[in-house]
Amino acid sequence: xxxxxxxxxxxxxxxxxxxxxxxxxxxxxxxxxxxxxxxxxxxxxxxxxxxxxxxxxxxxxxxxxxxxxxxxxxxxxxxxxxxxxxxxxxxxxxxxxxxxxxxxxxxxxxxxxxxxxxxxxxxxxxxxxxxxxxxxxxxxxxxxxxxxxxxxxxxxxxxxxxxxxxxxxxxxxxxxxxxxxxxxxxxxxxxxxxxxxxxxxxxxxxxxxxxxxxxxxxxxxxxxxxxxxxxxxxxxxxxxxxxxxxxxxxxxxxxxxxxxxxxxxxxxxxxxxxxxxxxxxxxxxxxxxxxxxxxxxxxxxxxxxxxxxxxxxxxxxxxxxxxxxxxxxxxxxxxxxxxxxxxxxx
Amino acid sequence: xxxxxxxxxxxxxxxxxxxxxxxxxxxxxxxxxxxxxxxxxxxxxxxxxxxxxxxxxxxxxxxxxxxxxxxxxxxxxxxxxxxxxxxxxxxxxxxxxxxxxxxxxxxxxxxxxxxxxxxxxxxxxxxxxxxxxxxxxxxxxxxxxxxxxxxxxxxxxxxxxxxxxxxxxxxxxxxxxxxxxxxxxxxxxxxxxxxxxxxxxxxxxxxxxxxxxxxxxxxxxxxxxxxxxxxxxxxxxxxxxxxxxxxxxxxxxxxxxxxxxxxxxxxxxxxxxxxxxxxxxxxxxxxxxxxxxxxxxxxxxxxxxxxxxxxxxxxxxxxxxxxxxxxxxxxxxxxxxxxxxxxxxxxxxxxxxxxxxxxxxxxxxxxxxxxxxxxxxxxxxxxxxxxxxxxxxxxxxxxxxxxxxxxxxxxxxxxxxxxxxxxxxxxxxxxxxxxxxxxxxxxxxxxxxxxxxxxxxxxxxxxxxxxxxxxxxxxxxxxxxxxxxxxxxxxxxxxxxxxxxxxxxxxxxxxxxxxxxxxxxxxxxxxxxxxxxxxxxxxxxxxxxxxxxxxxxxxxxxxxxxxxxxxxxxxxxxxxxxxxxxxxxxxxxxxxxxxxxxxxxxxxxxxxxxxxxxxxxxxxxxxxxxxxxxxxxxxxxxxxxxxxxxxxxx
Numbered sequence: 001x002x003x004x005x006x007x008x009x010x011x012x013x014x015x016x017x018x019x020x021x022x023x024x025x026x027x028x029x030x031x032x033x034x035x036x037x038x039x040x041x042x043x044x045x046x047x048x049x050x051x052x053x054x055x056x057x058x059x060x061x062x063x064x065x066x067x068x069x070x071x072x073x074x075x076x077x078x079x080x081x082x083x084x085x086x087x088x089x090x091x092x093x094x095x096x097x098x099x100x101x102x103x104x105x106x107x108x109x110x111x112x113x114x115x116x117x118x119x120x121x122x123x124x125x126x127x128x129x130x131x132x133x134x135x136x137x138x139x140x141x142x143x144x145x146x147x148x149x150x151x152x153x154x155x156x157x158x159x160x161x162x163x164x165x166x167x168x169x170x171x172x173x174x175x176x177x178x179x180x181x182x183x184x185x186x187x188x189x190x191x192x193x194x195x196x197x198x199x200x201x202x203x204x205x206x207x208x209x210x211x212x213x214x215x216x217x218x219x220x221x222x223x224x225x226x227x228x229x230x231x232x233x234x235x236x237x238x239x240x241x242x243x244x245x246x247x248x249x250x251x252x253x254x255x256x257x258x259x260x261x262x263x264x265x266x267x268x269x270x271x272x273x274x275x276x277x278x279x280x281x282x283x284x285x286x287x288x289x290x291x292x293x294x295x296x297x298x299x300x301x302x303x304x305x306x307x308x309x310x311x312x313x314x315x316x317x318x319x320x321x322x323x324x325x326x327x328x329x330x331x332x333x334x335x336x337x338x339x340x341x342x343x344x345x346x
Numbered sequence: 347x348x349x350x351x352x353x354x355x356x357x358x359x360x361x362x363x364x365x366x367x368x369x370x371x372x373x374x375x376x377x378x379x380x381x382x383x384x385x386x387x388x389x390x391x392x393x394x395x396x397x398x399x400x401x402x403x404x405x406x407x408x409x410x411x412x413x414x415x416x417x418x419x420x421x422x423x424x425x426x427x428x429x430x431x432x433x434x435x436x437x438x439x440x441x442x443x444x445x446x447x448x449x450x451x452x453x454x455x456x457x458x459x460x461x462x463x464x465x466x467x468x469x470x471x472x473x474x475x476x477x478x479x480x481x482x483x484x485x486x487x488x489x490x491x492x493x494x495x496x497x498x499x500x501x502x503x504x505x506x507x508x509x510x511x512x513x514x515x516x517x518x519x520x521x522x523x524x525x526x527x528x529x530x531x532x533x534x535x536x537x538x539x540x541x542x543x544x545x546x547x548x549x550x551x552x553x554x555x556x557x558x559x560x561x562x563x564x565x566x567x568x569x570x571x572x573x574x575x576x577x578x579x580x581x582x583x584x585x586x587x588x589x590x591x592x593x594x595x596x597x598x599x600x601x602x603x604x605x606x607x608x609x610x611x612x613x614x615x616x617x618x619x620x621x622x623x624x625x626x627x628x629x630x631x632x633x634x635x636x637x638x639x640x641x642x643x644x645x646x647x648x649x650x651x652x653x654x655x656x657x658x659x660x661x662x663x664x665x666x667x668x669x670x671x672x673x674x675x676x677x678x679x680x681x682x683x684x685x686x687x688x689x690x691x692x693x694x695x696x697x698x699x700x701x702x703x704x705x706x707x708x709x710x711x712x713x714x715x716x717x718x719x720x721x722x723x724x725x726x727x728x729x730x731x732x733x734x735x736x737x738x739x740x741x742x743x744x745x746x747x748x749x750x751x752x753x754x755x756x757x758x759x760x761x762x763x764x765x766x767x768x769x770x771x772x773x774x775x776x777x778x779x780x781x782x783x784x785x786x787x788x789x790x791x792x793x794x795x796x797x798x799x800x801x802x803x804x805x806x807x808x809x810x811x812x813x814x815x816x817x818x819x820x821x822x823x824x825x826x827x828x829x830x831x832x833x834x835x836x837x838x839x840x841x842x843x844x845x846x847x848x849x850x851x852x853x854x855x856x857x858x859x860x861x862x863x864x865x866x867x868x869x870x871x872x873x874x875x876x877x878x879x880x881x882x883x884x885x886x887x888x889x890x891x892x893x894x895x896x897x898x899x900x901x902x903x904x905x906x907x908x909x910x911x912x913x914x915x916x917x918x919x920x921x922x923x924x925x926x927x928x929x930x931x932x933x934x935x936x937x938x939x940x941x942x943x944x945x946x947x948x949x950x951x952x953x954x955x956x957x958x959x960x961x962x963x964x965x966x967x968x969x970x971x972x973x974x975x976x977x978x979x980x981x982x983x984x985x986x987x988x989x990x991x992x993x994x995x996x
Contacts, residue, residue, distance in 0.1 A: 068794075068823075082817070084734055084737070085734075085737060085738055113738055113810050114738065114810065114813055114814055114817060202830075283803075283804055283805065287828070287830060288801075288803055288809055288812040288813060288816070288828040288830060289813065289816055289828060295806070295809060298806050298809075299806040299809075299810065301806060302672070302806055302807065308676065
């Protein structure tokens with residue numbers, strides 16, 4: 001299982017690298033890269049996002065060590081002991097008012113109610129956030145791009161149908177739609193070849209639900225830009241040269257709207273990470289045993305209300321979430337400036 | 347100025363209505379003799395779903411119903427170890443008469459002169475409540491058998507009361523219950539006496555007579571309050587318009603707002619007990635012995651769904667009692683599990699009451715892995731660190747369950763130490779080897795043992811519980827998968843048996859060992875019964891059948907010990923805790939009854955109204971300095987503004 005998981009993770013990472021490489025050589029991307037290199041905020045944001053990505057990747061790679069399977073993060077923190085309940089950051093004893101007990105080790109971010117190191121939990125939650133963000137993007141970006149280009153390029157009834165679909169979806173409040181889809185997916189059993197059935201894993205359920213509800217914005221954006229692109233001379237020239245629709249879309253229009261996809265992906269990613277936290281907060285998020293910032297924040301409802309308050313669990317999760325979302329937003333802004341300096345007023 | 351004057355007056359009028367007291371005014375300020383009107387204020391978690399005593403089967407409903415309706419018997423308010431029944435509507439305890447052929451009958455005699463609350467349903471008497479008679483008790487049993495009433499204890503009683511099952515089946519076939527037809531199980535002897543005929547011995551039947559299910563209801567009220575329109579006026583349904591014999595009547599029910607109970611002036615079913623209280627409370631209770639009850643004139647139950655506002659109202663003195671939730675536990679309870687000095691200084695009283703219930707994890711005995719491997723079950727039970735769970739989830743307040751029976755139930759052994767409940771990891775690992783899973787791996791295949799636990803994970807605490815279970819299984823090298831279910835799916839799994847391990851808790855209907863051990867009786871297996879483990883052991887069944895109908899004798903005790911030993915060895919459950927309820931009462935409203943099974947204990951309580959009024963003033967003195975500070979800041983700001991304007995000639 002771990003081998004399969006490792007293969008899938010590396011395949012995913014390779015896909016992202018190849019996708020970026022495909023457009024890297026285009027003149028527009030070259031100009032954008034040059035502009036981006038001079039954007040200090042963008043580079044720092046990118047480094048932070050890459051750091052989060054590496055942490056998530058490290059928790060996804062499974063190793064066999066000490067007779068059991070563990071992730072690289074677990075392996076790195078294998079000597080961090082579990083305590084008997086809460087302990088404050090870098091404290092000597094547990095946080096129990098009744099019977100404080102000496103700790104077995106030091107915990108920079110303290111420990112949670114079950115005595116687990118909060119730093120480890122926070123780092124491990126990166127993986128959940130990245131899986132949700134990555135898998136959902138994998139679903140909604142092709143949907144939004146394909147439908148957007150199709151609507152903008154073919155116009156007429158194709159445009160009408162696609163507009164009706166996304167307008168209908170946009171009418172339903174997002175969070176309600178998410179809950180409804182997850183509730184339906186919870187009851188879906190997939191038959192296996194051996195006659196057994198399995199449920200769709202919770203993280204996949206969440207990604208599917210988020211994917212179904214997230215493509216509308218991108219589709220509108222791409223449709224608008226495609227409508228603009230098809231009127232431009234280079235598309236007309238391609239048509240005059242007898243290029244097929246497929247060639248015009250894939251070789252001319254797609255590369256010219258791809259920067260919008262990239263910016264939308266980066267900005268949308270932060271929204272998806274937040275959505276994961278929100279879904280976990282309302283109790284339909286990450287399953288038991290999966291570290292998640294949302295569930296950590298959800299636990300804080302009780303922890304902050306108790307006396308004395310336990311603040312470090314919430315602080316660590318909210319802090320990690322804040323820095324990732326902030327970095328993604330800043331990176332998104334930088335990319336927008338890099339690709340479209342006029343629109344950004346530079 | 348003139349145009350603003352009416353507005354100013356209106357504002358003053360509105361402000362004059364402002365106050366700290368969140369409660370509506372009581373029905374009266376003083377009693378006819380001039381003494382203060384005694385009102386008790388208690389936050390109530392939610393509206394009851396029904397106030398029909400033959401239908402309600404939840405603690406919210408019973409808490410109200412037990413004040414409005416009386417049952418033939420009741421629990422003694424002070425005797426909890428063991429629990430004891432005493433007559434309430436009855437003149438004396440029922441006589442148990444053994445007949446030929448192993449059958450039994452019980453002879454009941456009602457007190458004379460007991461009346462229902464006054465209500466318009468008593469048309470013949472002009473709204474004055476009539477006397478309670480034996481016919482009303484026969485009517486109760488007919489209601490229990492009526493399929494339209496949907497009495498939840500029908501399935502239990504129909505196996506024991508003669509004719510109940512037949513009456514139910516006939517009504518189901520015909521679509522209507524014939525109330526004019528006598529039921530052979532209930533024979534009305536005279537106006538106040540009736541006989542209950544049993545199919546087979548069932549001494550526990552008396553406990554059902556101490557619950558609201560057997561409380562008499564007037565037939566007039568059931569028929570009058572039909573929810574239909576009569577003479578252009580819609581009548582309420584009976585389930586929302588109770589007419590009982592209890593110490594209080596329902597005076598007002600504003601949904602999601604307030605339930606108001608008022609004293610029933612002609613209440614004469616019981617008086618304050620003449621003994622039975624702890625010796626330490628003799629000075630307090632002796633003066634009340636034998637006095638007429640209730641002491642209170644009114645009870646206001648504001649519906650407060652959230653725990654924090656409920657606690658804040660108690661802290662301010664606006665409610666008389668409160669639970670001690672997990673979130674506020676450490677502010678109220680000290681290291682020694684007593685009140686913290688702040689709350690002790692306020693005179694608040696703390697009570698710790700073990701509940702007659704047990705929480706546990708169930709192994710599915712039909713499962714090929716856990717069900718067929720006793721050593722594995724023993725190993726898991728031995729590895730469980732219940733002390734840690736108690737510390738994390740219950741602030742060290744619950745009792746570590748060493749046996750099935752909770753304290754107070756006949757057969758509970760206070761010194762019993764379950765050999766598989768000692769959190770002995772060495773023993774657990776040894777048992778794992780004997781079970782064929784050294785270090786949690788299958789000795790033959792080398793594969794890690796993977797088990798599944800079904801749970802409803804719908805809030806942070808249940809998630810933490812599930813995570814805790816995972817960590818406990820991990821100590822044995824077992825990988826535990828948590829199967830998250832909705833509440834309804836979890837219930838379905840109890841019935842279908844599609845689980846390996848599942849969490850459950852059992853609160854006694856009545857404090858008899860039969861009501862606990864029947865959870866392992868093979869003929870009570872799910873889905874028909876509550877034996878969710880599907881435990882089937884002929885030896886256990888034989889001993890249980892002997893024990894279940896016996897009186898509490900030393901012979902019965904020996905059989906209970908034997909049952910306990912069988913369960914301990916077979917380990918079909920991982921026993922967890924017996925809950926202990928922590929509660930607080932204000933100094934002006936000390937608690938009287940310590941019996942958690944007595945839901946209608948309000949009739950014994952009292953309040954010192956004058957002390958409450960004094961304390962309310964003392965605890966809720968307005969803090970005016972922020973107001974003065976803000977006012978000062980405004981004056982200074984206005985002054986500066988005027989000066990600045992003048993300087994700049996604006």
